[in-house]
Each structure stands twice: as structure tokens, then as C-alpha cells.
Amino acid sequence: MSLLKTEHIGMTFGGLKAVSDFSIEIKENELVGLIGPNGAGKTTIFNMLTGVYAPTEGKVLLGETVVNGKKPYQIVNLGLGRTFQNIRLFKGLTVLDNIKIAFHKDMSYTTLSAVFRGKKFWKEEKEIEIKARELLGLFNMEADAGALSSNLPYGKQRKLEICRALATNPKLLLLDEPAAGMNPQETKELMETIAFIREKFKVSILLIEHDMSLVMGICERIVVIDYGRMIAAGTPAEIKSNEKVIGAYLGQ
Amino acid sequence: MDKKVVSGYLKNITAIMVVYAIVFYLIQIKVINNYYNGILILAGIYIIVAASLNLATGYLGQLALGHAGFMAIGAYTAALFAIAVDLPKYVELVAGLILGGLMAGIFGLIIGIPALRLRGDYLGIVTLGFGEIIRIALLNLPFTGGAAGLKGIPRYVNFTEIYFLVVVVIAFLFxxxxxxxxxxxxxxxxxxxxAESVGIPTTFYKVYGFVVSAFIAGVGGGALGFYQRILDPKKFNFMFSVEFFIIVVLGGMGSITGTIIAALALAFINEFLYSIDELRLVFYALTLIILMIFKPDGLLGRKEFSLIKLLNRFSKKTKIENAD
Structure with missing residues (x-):
């Protein structure tokens, strides 16, 4: 069964067609890369999948549900987590609070219970405290739990953002240029982290990336777009030798 | 609930009662005379409204410049209710304050839903306009007493009432x-x-936070009416809203204890500056400029003063000294 399926989606901004006729299907436990030159429409596709934009054409299906026009938080609750190209952490809050916020939908106590510190409040708060620390522990970040997230080094900030997205318990994780701004060593660690996430959380991953060593190294399937259209799809080996792809990157 | 939490509660409650007892005693023996008692009560009202504004501005991050408007709605609702009914004092007081808060909350909801789509200065302008609309409406409505003011409100608020109202509001906010x-x-x-990308329904929480903030501002307004016994629409002007804003900025956006300190300080400074009223605003501006240069986050920034932590540090120190 497919986790995510898009049927000929397109996005038009006024007279500009940013993306047109884009169809993709992602199955369980797959790792798919989305590449293309700058301005090809990769982030627009991400924004359509996550509900930031409603596609002007076509349908986005998450499992069986059509999610066109749903709000981003509703789509998150249906099992789609994401990270951002420019890291978007809650900078003024601690690492632990960053994760706890992502557990919001797993809690159900009311304002009244919170204000009077009822039984349910203590129970649920304790649960997510444990869950959040466990999650940080998996990424070797437990020692940073009390630190302000803006004080973390760059690589850890990326990791925390991924960690926070995982806290929403996604079935599919969208990573928007996770290796941006990383040195080769950090990129290597990131590849290990991504492999670990797939293993441990059984999620499918769709990632946008410019770092070819990362894309070619870990993706099972790659989709290439240019000028808002899909120009190729296939295994890394196929993509490497595809003339259209070489043309798009190097110019005809 | 574990033992630490309970003992923390007990310590805080003890501290609250001790402070109350001391101040109450000082009032009884006239060390704090009627004049200063009045300033204390006003300071309590400032704390309530400024803390509510801190929720909207410091925590939710929305520029709200119309809190005097919510206060006015709460004040007039509570006062008109108390004038209309004839019930025991505390029933009227509590019911009046809650009604005032609810009415302010309803108005908060009505303007919050459309206005919170805007951000930053745009939201500031809308809330500012709202405050002015309320003031003009109160001047012209048939049942508010107009420019002459609403008279004959019973005095239900004194030091004891305002003190415990502040305690309840602050405890609620924390x-x-x-x-x-x-x-x-x-x-x-x-x-x-x-926030949206990790599953927070942001629109809902923006409106929710704003309505809670309006509710508390309304309660503060109700308390003002029950203390002053007369309500004048002219008081609830734009500058009144700005005063609360200054308190929030001074104390630290995102620090409730900072707000308490700043509100107390400003209430007293305000009184001393009444003789040179025209220089009051100059003083505000100067304070803000100096603060922005030396402590741009406000007095406490985002930190909170915690009695428990202070006590813990103290007991640790004495333990070390004893060990030596």
C-alpha cells in the first residue's frame, strides 16, 4: 500500500507555473530523493505535500485520505513530519521543550486539568517527559536536554529538528536539504542518522538534497525535476547516466 | 504528585500568607497610610492587567495595544451588574468580576478571530483602534453614564481582596x-x-491565548471599578494601554514575576510623578531608552523569580558552610 500518492498535482502562482503534472508514489519503508537544479520547484512540492500551499491542480493522497486544502497541522496528525531548509527550531526554548511541543497531539488533558494540576495532567506530563528524553537519548542528545536550542552546534540543531519531527510519530518524513551547510564529516554522520531512523522508526523518507554523495549514497529511488516537471525517475545508477538529467544540470 | 511538588506548594503558600500578614498589619497600625494603601491597590490592578498583556505579547508574541479597551468592558460590565443586583458582598464581587472577564473574553474572541490573521504592527493598529472604539462607545451609550462617568458602584475591593485576586490570577497564569x-x-x-509543522493548531491557540488575556484584563478592569467607585471612559484611553505595555517591556516579555516587579515600581513612580504630570511621559520614554541600551530583554528577561530555587540555594550554602 502506498503511504503517499500524488496525482498530477500542479501549482500556479498567478501566471507562473511553478510545478505541473507531478505524480509520485511512496511506499512503506522507502527512501526517495527529490533532486533538481535551483528553482526547479522542489520546495514548492514539499509545501504542497505538507499543506502550506493547496495544489491548484490534482490530488494529494496520504494513505486513503485526500489532504488537499487541509491545514498543515492536520496533515501532521495524519502522519507526515517535516524539517525545513533553514532550520526552524524554537530557538528561545530548551531542547527538551522543543521535543515536548511536538508531543502536543498525544496529550488530551484540558485547560481546567492544567490549571488545577489534576491527575491526568501529571500522568500525561510524566509520560511525555520520559518519551522526550528517550527520543533524545536515541540521538545521543540527552545531555543537551536542558540547553537552549539556539546554543547547540549546527549539526546538532539539524539533528534536533529531525528528532522533533519524529516526535510527531510520522509514517513519512520529509527532509528539506538536511545536509545544507554541513562539512563532509557531518554529512557522513547525517547519512548514518538517516539510515538509523529508517531502521528504528520504520518510516519512509522523502528528501530534497543538493549533496550528490548523500543522495546517490542512500536513496533507493530518485526523482528529478526541472522547470516544475518531472524529467526522470529511477535508481541512482539510472539517474547518473540519464541524458536529460545531465542536460538539466550542465546545460545542453 | 510527588513530595517535592507538595512541599513547593506549601512553601509558596506560606510565603504568600506571610507577606499578606505583614502588609495587612502595617496597614492596621497605619505605617502604610490610606494614601499608600490606595497605591498598593492600584498596583495590584496594574499587575493583573499587565500580566494578562504579557500573556498576549510576551508569550504569544502578538502586539496588542488595546488592553485598556478590554479593561473598560470588564469594568463597566462588573459595575453595572453590581448596581443592578442586590446580593451579599462577596457573591456580587466574584460574580461581577467573572461576568466582566467573560464579556471582555467575548469581545476578545470577536476581534481576535479576524485580527489575529494580521501580524506585528498591523495587529497593533487594529487592537489600538478597537480600544478607541470601546472608549467612544462608552461615552455615548445610554446606560454608561457617558462623559459624567458611572457613579454609585459599591466599594468591594480593598487590600485583602486585591491581594488574593492577584494571587489567583498569577497562579492561574503560571x-x-x-x-x-x-x-x-x-x-x-x-x-x-x-509550530504548525509539529501539529499545533496555531490559529486556535492564537485566538485562545488572546481570549484568555482579554478575560484577565476584564477581571482587572472590574476590580478597578469596585475600588474607585466611579468609572470615567476618558481613563481608558490609548495611553492607558501603553502604560501596561511599558510595564510588560520593563519587566521582561515572557516573565510574569518581572511584570509584578515592574508594575509595583511603576505604580509608585507614577504617583510621585503626578505633581509634574507633563514630564511623566518623558520619564517613561527615558526609562525605556535606558533599559533598551543596558538590558534589552527587560528586568528579568524570560527568567522567573522562584522562591523554591532561592531557598534551595540558601540551604545548600548553609550545608556547605556547616560541613566546613
Whole structure:
């Protein structure tokens, strides 16, 4: 069964067609890369999948549900987590609070219970405290739990953002240029982290990336777009030798 | 609930009662005379309204410049209710304050839903306009007493009442902020797009936080009416809203204890500056400029004063000294 399926989606901004006729299907436990030159429409596709934009054409299906026009938080609750190209952490809050916020939908106590510190409040708060620390522990970040997230080094900030997205318990994780701004060593660690996430959380991953060593190294399937259209799809080996792809990157 | 939490509660409650007893005693033996007693009560009202504004501005991150408007709605609702009915004092007081808060909350909802789509200065302008509309409406409505003011409000608020009202409001705010709802509100201030992407219904929490803020401002307004016994629409002007804003900025956006300190300080400074009224605003401006240069986050920034932590540090120190 497919986790995510898009049927000929397109996005038009006024007279500009940013993306047109884009169809993709992602199955369980797959790792798919989305590449293309700058301005090809990769982030627009991400924004359509996550509900930031409603596609002007076509349908986005998450499992069986059509999610066109749903709000981003509703789509998150249906099992789609994401990270951002420019890291978007809650900078003024601690690492632990960053994760706890992502557990919001797993809690159900009311304002009244919170204000009077009822039984349910203590129970649920304790649960997510444990869950959040466990999650940080998996990424070797437990020692940073009390630190302000803006004080973390760059690589850890990326990791925390991924960690926070995982806290929403996604079935599919969208990573928007996770290796941006990383040195080769950090990129290597990131590849290990991504492999670990797939293993441990059984999620499918769709990632946008410019770092070819990362894309070619870990993706099972790659989709290439240019000028808002899909120009190729296939295994890394196929993509490497595809003339259209070489043309798009190097110019005809 | 574990033992630490309970003992923390007990310590805080003890401290609250001790402070109350001391101040109450000082009032009884006239060390604090009627004049200063009045300033203390006004300071309490300032604390309530400024803390509510801190929820909207410091925690939720929305520029709200119309809190005098919510206060006015709460004040007139509570006062008109108390004049209309004839019930025991505390029933009327509590019911009046809650009604005033509810009415302010309803108005908060009505203007919050459309206005919170706007951000930053645009929202500031809308809330500012709202405050002015309320003031003009109160001047012209048939049942508010118009420019002559609403008279004959019973005096239900004295030091004891305002003190415990402040305690309730502050306790409520602390509990509210340190919950999943509070974290959702904080996340919106930090990064709305990121908040939405981890499953926070941001529109709901923006409106919710704003309505709670309006509710508390309304309660503060009700208390003002029950203390002053007369309400004048002219008081609830734009400058009144700005005063609360200054308190929030001075104390630290996102620090309730900072707000308490700043509100107390400003209430007293205000009184001493009444003789040179025209220089009051100059003083405000100067204070803000100096603060922005030396402590741009406000007095406490985002930190909170905690009695428990202070006591713990103290007992640790004495333990070390004893060991030596």
C-alpha cells in the first residue's frame, strides 16, 4: 500500500507555473530523493505535500485520505513530519521543550486539568517527559536536554529538528536539504542518522538534497525535476547516466 | 504528585500568607497610610492587567495595544451588574468580576478571530483602534453614564481582596503557561510555521491565548471599578494601554514575576510623578531608552523569580558552610 500518492498535482502562482503534472508514489519503508537544479520547484512540492500551499491542480493522497486544502497541522496528525531548509527550531526554548511541543497531539488533558494540576495532567506530563528524553537519548542528545536550542552546534540543531519531527510519530518524513551547510564529516554522520531512523522508526523518507554523495549514497529511488516537471525517475545508477538529467544540470 | 511538588506548594503558600500578614498589619497600625494603601491597590490592578498583556505579547508574541479597551468592558460590565443586583458582598464581587472577564473574553474572541490573521504592527493598529472604539462607545451609550462617568458602584475591593485576586490570577497564569497549552502558545511566538509543522493548531491557540488575556484584563478592569467607585471612559484611553505595555517591556516579555516587579515600581513612580504630570511621559520614554541600551530583554528577561530555587540555594550554602 502506498503511504503517499500524488496525482498530477500542479501549482500556479498567478501566471507562473511553478510545478505541473507531478505524480509520485511512496511506499512503506522507502527512501526517495527529490533532486533538481535551483528553482526547479522542489520546495514548492514539499509545501504542497505538507499543506502550506493547496495544489491548484490534482490530488494529494496520504494513505486513503485526500489532504488537499487541509491545514498543515492536520496533515501532521495524519502522519507526515517535516524539517525545513533553514532550520526552524524554537530557538528561545530548551531542547527538551522543543521535543515536548511536538508531543502536543498525544496529550488530551484540558485547560481546567492544567490549571488545577489534576491527575491526568501529571500522568500525561510524566509520560511525555520520559518519551522526550528517550527520543533524545536515541540521538545521543540527552545531555543537551536542558540547553537552549539556539546554543547547540549546527549539526546538532539539524539533528534536533529531525528528532522533533519524529516526535510527531510520522509514517513519512520529509527532509528539506538536511545536509545544507554541513562539512563532509557531518554529512557522513547525517547519512548514518538517516539510515538509523529508517531502521528504528520504520518510516519512509522523502528528501530534497543538493549533496550528490548523500543522495546517490542512500536513496533507493530518485526523482528529478526541472522547470516544475518531472524529467526522470529511477535508481541512482539510472539517474547518473540519464541524458536529460545531465542536460538539466550542465546545460545542453 | 510527588513530595517535592507538595512541599513547593506549601512553601509558596506560606510565603504568600506571610507577606499578606505583614502588609495587612502595617496597614492596621497605619505605617502604610490610606494614601499608600490606595497605591498598593492600584498596583495590584496594574499587575493583573499587565500580566494578562504579557500573556498576549510576551508569550504569544502578538502586539496588542488595546488592553485598556478590554479593561473598560470588564469594568463597566462588573459595575453595572453590581448596581443592578442586590446580593451579599462577596457573591456580587466574584460574580461581577467573572461576568466582566467573560464579556471582555467575548469581545476578545470577536476581534481576535479576524485580527489575529494580521501580524506585528498591523495587529497593533487594529487592537489600538478597537480600544478607541470601546472608549467612544462608552461615552455615548445610554446606560454608561457617558462623559459624567458611572457613579454609585459599591466599594468591594480593598487590600485583602486585591491581594488574593492577584494571587489567583498569577497562579492561574503560571499553571496555564506550564502546560501543553502554554507550550503551544510559546511555540507560536518562537516560530509559527514550525509550530504548525509539529501539529499545533496555531490559529486556535492564537485566538485562545488572546481570549484568555482579554478575560484577565476584564477581571482587572472590574476590580478597578469596585475600588474607585466611579468609572470615567476618558481613563481608558490609548495611553492607558501603553502604560501596561511599558510595564510588560520593563519587566521582561515572557516573565510574569518581572511584570509584578515592574508594575509595583511603576505604580509608585507614577504617583510621585503626578505633581509634574507633563514630564511623566518623558520619564517613561527615558526609562525605556535606558533599559533598551543596558538590558534589552527587560528586568528579568524570560527568567522567573522562584522562591523554591532561592531557598534551595540558601540551604545548600548553609550545608556547605556547616560541613566546613
Amino acid at each position: 499553571a496555564f503557561i506550564r502546560s501543553r497549552h502554554g507550550r503551544a502558545i510559546l511555540s507560536i511566538k518562537e516560530d509559527e510555521i514550525a
